[in-house]
Amino acid sequence: MNTKKFSEAMNEVDSRYVGEAIAYGKKGTRRPAWIKLGAAAACLCAVISGGVLLYQNGGGAAPNPSFVEISNPILSVESPAEMEEYLDFKVPVLDKEIEACSVLLTDGYPTLGQINYADGSEFRIQYGSGDISGIYGAAFAAEKKIGGVRVEYYEYDGGAYAIWEQDGFSFSYVSSGSDDAAVETLIQRFR
Numbered sequence: 001m002n003t004k005k006f007s008e009a010m011n012e013v014d015s016r017y018v019g020e021a022i023a024y025g026k027k028g029t030r031r032p033a034w035i036k037l038g039a040a041a042a043c044l045c046a047v048i049s050g051g052v053l054l055y056q057n058g059g060g061a062a063p064n065p066s067f068v069e070i071s072n073p074i075l076s077v078e079s080p081a082e083m084e085e086y087l088d089f090k091v092p093v094l095d096k097e098i099e100a101c102s103v104l105l106t107d108g109y110p111t112l113g114q115i116n117y118a119d120g121s122e123f124r125i126q127y128g129s130g131d132i133s134g135i136y137g138a139a140f141a142a143e144k145k146i147g148g149v150r151v152e153y154y155e156y157d158g159g160a161y162a163i164w165e166q167d168g169f170s171f172s173y174v175s176s177g178s179d180d181a182a183v184e185t186l187i188q189r190f191r
Contacts, residue, residue, distance in 0.1 A: 075103045075110070086110040089169070091125055092189035094182055121175040123186065133161045133172035146180065147187045153178050166190060 077083050079101060080093045086103045087110050097118035104112035112126040126132050138154035138161070145151070151164040161174040162183050167190070173183055 071105075071108075073105045075105060077101045077103055080113075080115060083113045083115075087113050087125075089125075089127065090190065091115070092123075092186045094121075094123070094185055096121075119175075121173065121179070121182070123174075124172045126170050127168065129165050129170055131163050131172065132170045133163055133174060135161055135174065141178070144180070146184050149187050151183055151187075 075086065077086065080091050080098070083101050083103055084091050091113050093115065094117065098115055099118045100116040102114050102116075103110045104114065106112075112124060112132065115123045117123070124132050124134075133154075135154070135156055138156035141153040141155045141160065143150060143152050146164075149164050149166050151162050153160060153162050159174065159176045160178045161172055162178065163170070163172045164183070164187070165171070166187060169190070171186065171190075173179070173186060175182065
């Protein structure tokens with residue numbers, strides 16, 4: 001059947017049959033009342049649950065800041081003796097003016113001691129092995145044996161530093177230039 005014949009056939013259909021066909025599709029679409037009540041009950045449960053969650057959170061959508069506070073991992077101490085109390089090991093000290101002493105906490109446990117001297121030099125000690133200077137990108141300068149301990153010297157833009165390991169501990173000494181006397185003193189005073 002082509003389009004023209006189909007159109008002519010549609011014109012001959014009685015409008016009474018078209019009305020019955022339209023009404024027939026609408027008769028079976030009515031939903032039972034329990035479906036409407038169930039949907040309303042589900043919406044009410046969602047609103048109540050949301051209200052309860054907001055109430056438990058203090059009435060606001062923002063988190064409570066007391067749960068997200070992070071403590072400072074650096075503890076300032078008054079002296080090397082107080083530092084030793086936190087670290088539970090001996091900390092050698094040079095005979096020069098101390099500017100500041102601090103202890104680094106890792107996971108809440110004191111692990112590293114640092115002494116800043118008034119002349120700008122810095123000494124660090126930590127149990128374990130590795131470079132604890134905190135300086136990265138320096139160039140290897142020399143290796144020396146001081147008091148039976150192998151000491152590595154590095155140079156960078158701001159100066160030089162020495163690192164060594166002794167009796168299960170790591171050490172670093174940062175200064176304006178390589179200072180063998182200070183490193184030797186620290187090695188001897190740790191024994």
